[in-house]
Amino acid sequence: MGMTKQRRLIFDIVKNSRRHMTADEVYSEAKKEINNIGLGTVYRNLDFLRREGLVRRVELPDGPDRYDGNVTPHEHARCISCGRLLDVRLKTDELLEKGQLEGFEIFGCEMHIVGLCKECAEKKRREKNG
Amino acid sequence: MGMTKQRRLIFDIVKNSRRHMTADEVYSEAKKEINNIGLGTVYRNLDFLRREGLVRRVELPDGPDRYDGNVTPHEHARCISCGRLLDVRLKTDELLEKGQLEGFEIFGCEMHIVGLCKECAEKKRREKNG
DNA sequence: AACAGGAATGATAATCATTATCAAAAATGA
DNA sequence: TCATTTTTGATAATGATTATCATTCCTGTT
Numbered sequence: 001m002g003m004t005k006q007r008r009l010i011f012d013i014v015k016n017s018r019r020h021m022t023a024d025e026v027y028s029e030a031k032k033e034i035n036n037i038g039l040g041t042v043y044r045n046l047d048f049l050r051r052e053g054l055v056r057r058v059e060l061p062d063g064p065d066r067y068d069g070n071v072t073p074h075e076h077a078r079c080i081s082c083g084r085l086l087d088v089r090l091k092t093d094e095l096l097e098k099g100q101l102e103g104f105e106i107f108g109c110e111m112h113i114v115g116l117c118k119e120c121a122e123k124k125r126r127e128k129n130g
Numbered sequence: 131m132g133m134t135k136q137r138r139l140i141f142d143i144v145k146n147s148r149r150h151m152t153a154d155e156v157y158s159e160a161k162k163e164i165n166n167i168g169l170g171t172v173y174r175n176l177d178f179l180r181r182e183g184l185v186r187r188v189e190l191p192d193g194p195d196r197y198d199g200n201v202t203p204h205e206h207a208r209c210i211s212c213g214r215l216l217d218v219r220l221k222t223d224e225l226l227e228k229g230q231l232e233g234f235e236i237f238g239c240e241m242h243i244v245g246l247c248k249e250c251a252e253k254k255r256r257e258k259n260g
Numbered sequence: 261a262a263c264a265g266g267a268a269t270g271a272t273a274a275t276c277a278t279t280a281t282c283a284a285a286a287a288t289g290a
Numbered sequence: 291t292c293a294t295t296t297t298t299g300a301t302a303a304t305g306a307t308t309a310t311c312a313t314t315c316c317t318g319t320t
Binding site for chain 2: 059060061062077079080086088089090091095096097100101102103104105106107108109110111112113114115116117118121122
Binding site: 134136137166167168169170171174175 | 267268269270271272
């Protein structure tokens with residue numbers, strides 16, 4: 001596996017971030033280290049790292065994909081106000097009502113909870129109450 | 131609510147379809163009735179109908195959105211081979227492990243199961259076994 | 261029926277995230 | 291070292307969706 005300084009940098013950025021960054025945010029961050037890094041390089045390496053299982057790509061139904069350095073199984077809740085993703089663990093046992101997917105070969109499942117995070121919910125409440 | 135013949139047609143197409151159509155598929159279908167209908171009109175009306183709660187938009191993480199005439203609560207399982215969506219009902223009770231989303235105000239949740247539908251799984255099995 | 265005002269239309273351009281392309285540069289390995 | 295493969299940066303292309311805008315179509319009121 002060719003490990004260029006670009007690839008290492010991109011990996012470190014995603015791995016060390018506690019947020020769930022977009023490719024563009026990774027790009028901005030990477031430019032601080034390598035001034036002339038290309039956006040294509042960022043996309044290419046994020047995809048490479050995903051294929052290697054080193055990072056996880058979270059594909060949201062709207063808006064750009066996010067990259068997650070935490071590759072352990074978990075799902076996400078997205079705040080529609082600030083856009084932040086929160087990690088959640090699901091009880092996946094007994095999720096489906098029985099017999100619905102007879103013969104369907106499940107490879108994986110993605111769940112996105114949408115709503116307001118604690119901070120944004122409180123902020124909205126304060127605005128309302130004056 | 132202005133109900134033009136375009137809007138009525140688009141609604142009928144989605145409502146009468148047992149599939150989950152893309153905007154482009156609705157457009158192709160609509161052109162059979164109204165030859166010079168615009169793609170923008172299709173998008174505009176699908177969005178209008180969604181806002182009115184008459185159809186549901188299913189936003190997949192990859193590929194174009196699908197439109198569903200069934201607006202009762204259900205989730206989808208997508209076949210990665212033929213792209214078809216299957217309806218599934220979830221046991222949403224006790225989905226989350228307790229205490230994870232303290233303060234998070236849940237508006238909704240979208241789940242996409244991905245895998246192979248019965249037909250495609252069987253087809254693949256046949257190809258393998260000769 | 262005529263008319264005015266707002267809404268919807270079709271055509272087209274613009275947007276945004278992502279991929280593809282490709283020559284030049286860098287890494288790898290015999 | 292030198293040849294081969296991989297990766298890079300720059301740029302163009304893609305695909306789905308939205309925005310724009312002049313024209314046309316409704317709809318309700320006289």
